[in-house]
Amino acid sequence: MARVSEVQRELFKVICKYGETNAKLKGTFYKYKNNKEYPVVGDYVLMQYNENGNSLIEEICERKSIFSRTDFSGHGAGYVKTVKEQVIVANFDYIFILSSLNHDFNLNRITRYISVALQSGGKPIVILTKADECHNPDTYVTQVKSISKQIDVFAISAKTGYGMKQLDIYMEAGKTIVFIGSSGVGKSTLVNAIAGKEIMMVNDIRENDSKGRHTTTHRQLIELTSGVIIIDTPGIRELGMWDAENGINHTFSDIIELFDKCKYRNCSHSKETGCAVNQAIENNILSIERWKTYCQLSNENQWGKNKSIYTKKGKLENKIKRGK
Ligand SMILES: Nc1nc2c(ncn2[C@@H]2O[C@H](COP(=O)(O)OP(=O)(O)OP(=O)(O)O)[C@@H](O)[C@H]2O)c(=O)[nH]1
Ligand SMILES: [Zn+2]
Numbered sequence: 001m002a003r004v005s006e007v008q009r010e011l012f013k014v015i016c017k018y019g020e021t022n023a024k025l026k027g028t029f030y031k032y033k034n035n036k037e038y039p040v041v042g043d044y045v046l047m048q049y050n051e052n053g054n055s056l057i058e059e060i061c062e063r064k065s066i067f068s069r070t071d072f073s074g075h076g077a078g079y080v081k082t083v084k085e086q087v088i089v090a091n092f093d094y095i096f097i098l099s100s101l102n103h104d105f106n107l108n109r110i111t112r113y114i115s116v117a118l119q120s121g122g123k124p125i126v127i128l129t130k131a132d133e134c135h136n137p138d139t140y141v142t143q144v145k146s147i148s149k150q151i152d153v154f155a156i157s158a159k160t161g162y163g164m165k166q167l168d169i170y171m172e173a174g175k176t177i178v179f180i181g182s183s184g185v186g187k188s189t190l191v192n193a194i195a196g197k198e199i200m201m202v203n204d205i206r207e208n209d210s211k212g213r214h215t216t217t218h219r220q221l222i223e224l225t226s227g228v229i230i231i232d233t234p235g236i237r238e239l240g241m242w243d244a245e246n247g248i249n250h251t252f253s254d255i256i257e258l259f260d261k262c263k264y265r266n267c268s269h270s271k272e273t274g275c276a277v278n279q280a281i282e283n284n285i286l287s288i289e290r291w292k293t294y295c296q297l298s299n300e301n302q303w304g305k306n307k308s309i310y311t312k313k314g315k316l317e318n319k320i321k322r323g324k
Helices: 107-117 137-145 164-170 187-195 245-251 253-259 276-282 288-312 314-323
Strands: 002-008 011-016 019-025 044-048 055-060 066-071 084-090 094-100 123-129 152-155 176-180 220-223 229-232
Touching: 002 055, 011 044, 011 055, 066 107, 094 107, 094 187, 107 123, 107 137, 107 245, 107 288, 123 137, 123 187, 137 152, 176 187, 187 229, 245 253, 245 288, 253 276, 253 288, 276 288
Parallel strands: 019 055, 094 123, 094 176, 123 152, 176 229
Antiparallel strands: 002 011, 002 044, 002 220, 011 019, 044 055, 066 084, 220 229
């Protein structure tokens, strides 16, 4: 068995018992183009090893965890007709969600990441980076903890070493950690700090808007000398929700519990009397911002679901196109 460490279009790098080697896909992958999934970084695969050139990937083994997002195929979300699931990485134990403590901090975005991560099959851990650029990191930790009880949250600085010790509990040989977050949040810097050497390239962020430069251009799986396996990913620009209903319900379990307490079973949680959501907001048990974030994420998730059902009926789609 081999493990995919890098994907560049249709060329793969895999780690097997002979070391890292190049591989291509067996013809059957192309035969069923629309139904057969391609391997992603982190996948375990069955492979015919070839010491003289490209080895041949024959089969993808069952994935124990996946991180996926909606694939808008290069269109703006509002314009697409077809939405597909795009698996980004597979088979990780921990998912490090990185977000920086400079003026780019955004609770809404972190909530979105948590919802997707909570249904990935891996354990989500939120890491607030660049604590050295912030006066009160702990207040941000508290804010993020309020999103969900099911996640660990830490503030760290890879520059000063602040808080880094807290991450030791996840550094077990044989475990796979995937790093996700926007460009410039410090994924590669943290990977280097954990590795104890420069294995990833780091570039300065643009000073004026704190935005990263997308230095990391592709996903990469690296085994550290400690035996910990790390997957660094390029900065994600927009994380669309893909069938994340379970993850959203986990993240907002407090709200889901309220639904059961509404007077009417089909309560729309707007103006009904006896609506438990409204009562919780009035009594300051639930913040209006949290309620709005929930509505936004679950609407978006529903929208993606409808579009994907629609495109599964390929014929219907063609008709509509021709009719235009
Ligand atoms: N002050 C401070 N700066 C940091 C810290 N960690 C990273 N940086 C800086 O943030 C910038 C971006 O870091 P990267 O590690 O390249 O970020 P990235 O998330 O890998 O970015 P992409 O590869 O574009 O996705 C660099 O200038 C780093 O020096 C930190 O703990 N404190
Ligand atoms: Zn209600």
